[in-house]
Amino acid sequence: MTPSVPIPTIIDTNTFPAKPVQMDGVKGATIREVITARDGAPNFAMRVFEVEAGGHTPLHSHNYEHEVYILAGQGELHTAEGPKTFKAGDAILVPANAEHQFRTLGDEPMKFICLIPIEQNCAR
Amino acid sequence: MTPSVPIPTIIDTNTFPAKPVQMDGVKGATIREVITARDGAPNFAMRVFEVEAGGHTPLHSHNYEHEVYILAGQGELHTAEGPKTFKAGDAILVPANAEHQFRTLGDEPMKFICLIPIEQNCAR
Numbered sequence: 216m217t218p219s220v221p222i223p224t225i226i227d228t229n230t231f232p233a234k235p236v237q238m239d240g241v242k243g244a245t246i247r248e249v250i251t252a253r254d255g256a257p258n259f260a261m262r263v264f265e266v267e268a269g270g271h272t273p274l275h276s277h278n279y280e281h282e283v284y285i286l287a288g289q290g291e292l293h294t295a296e297g298p299k300t301f302k303a304g305d306a307i308l309v310p311a312n313a314e315h316q317f318r319t320l321g322d323e324p325m326k327f328i329c330l331i332p333i334e335q336n337c338a339r
Numbered sequence: 340m341t342p343s344v345p346i347p348t349i350i351d352t353n354t355f356p357a358k359p360v361q362m363d364g365v366k367g368a369t370i371r372e373v374i375t376a377r378d379g380a381p382n383f384a385m386r387v388f389e390v391e392a393g394g395h396t397p398l399h400s401h402n403y404e405h406e407v408y409i410l411a412g413q414g415e416l417h418t419a420e421g422p423k424t425f426k427a428g429d430a431i432l433v434p435a436n437a438e439h440q441f442r443t444l445g446d447e448p449m450k451f452i453c454l455i456p457i458e459q460n461c462a463r
Contacts, residue, residue: 220419221437226430228408249430250406258456259383261406261430282374282385284352284408284452295344306350306373306385313345328408330454332382 224254228263236264236272240316243270252333259330266290266317266325274316279335281309283317288325291318348378352387360388360396364440367394376457383454390414390441390449398440403459405433407441412449415442 226249233245243266250261266272266288274293289302293316300320301307309315319325350373357369367390374385390396390412398417413426417440424444425431433439443449 221434222418222420223416223423223431223433223437223439225416225423225425226432227428228430229428250432254432255434256406256432257404257435259406259454261408261454263430280381282380282383282454284385286410292347292349294346296346299347299349301349304351304353306352306387307347308350308374308378308380309347310345310379311381313347315347328452330383330385330406 226250226254231263233263233265238273240273240275241271243267244272256333258333260333262329262331264317264327264329266319268319268322268324270324271318272316274314276312276314277335278311279332280311281307281315282330283307283309284328286326286328288323289320290325291320292316293318350374350378355387357387357389362397364397364399365395367391368396380457382457384457386453386455388441388451388453390443392443392446392448394448395442396440398438400436400438401459402435403456404435405431405439406454407431407433408452410450410452412447413444414449415444416440417442 231247236244247263285305291298355371360368371387409429415422419438
């Protein structure tokens with residue numbers, strides 16, 4: 216038997232099926248779980264979120280971090296210190312136990328990547 | 340003493356200083372280490388790479404994974420199975436020990452996010 220050689224996987228996130236985020240306190244958000252344990256990812260998972268204009272993720276906190284990159288749009292991040300604005304091209308570290316909510320600003324939808332430790336998933 | 344409350348950090352990656360990637364086999368690539376252990380990230384680190392037209396990252400492999408999101412441009416990923424093309428909006432899982440090299444295609448620069456386990460950094 217030939218030992219298998221690990222090969223990179225390329226995922227077209229734009230054709231990947233998006234699912235509505237079903238959590239209390241969410242409005243107009245979808246998720247694509249593009250890299251997860253299912254793909255053999257050992258440590259962290261990548262999700263792509265889209266939030267329609269006027270929409271938001273839940274206001275919550277949990278015992279693990281988010282690492283986020285804003286792909287499109289702009290918004291307001293709810294924090295325990297009050298709101299902070301963000302825009303496309305910003306990276307955001309949400310530490311464990313930090314209260315957070317992503318809200319759109321303006322008339323455009325917002326799109327972002329959000330990575331989490333592999334064993335966690337607050338959006339499932 | 341009041342216990343400190345964790346607060347999210349927003350990083351403007353476009354004004355974050357880029358450094359040339361200095362590795363054997365690299366051509367025309369810069370790195371921005373936008374979220375690392377320095378920021379208190381516990382599990383994984385986020386870097387933003389830019390590769391000029393005609394440039395590439397090193398052809399190599401290592402014992403940890405990459406999770407990549409292509410922000411702009413298009414390219415060819417060298418794998419042990421041969422080249423695979425990718426474009427903006429694609430996510431890529433490079434498993435541990437998989438040979439890989441990101442090469443630009445066409446006349447445009449390429450920009451991508453690459454996440455790694457926090458204790459690793461092949462570009463330093």
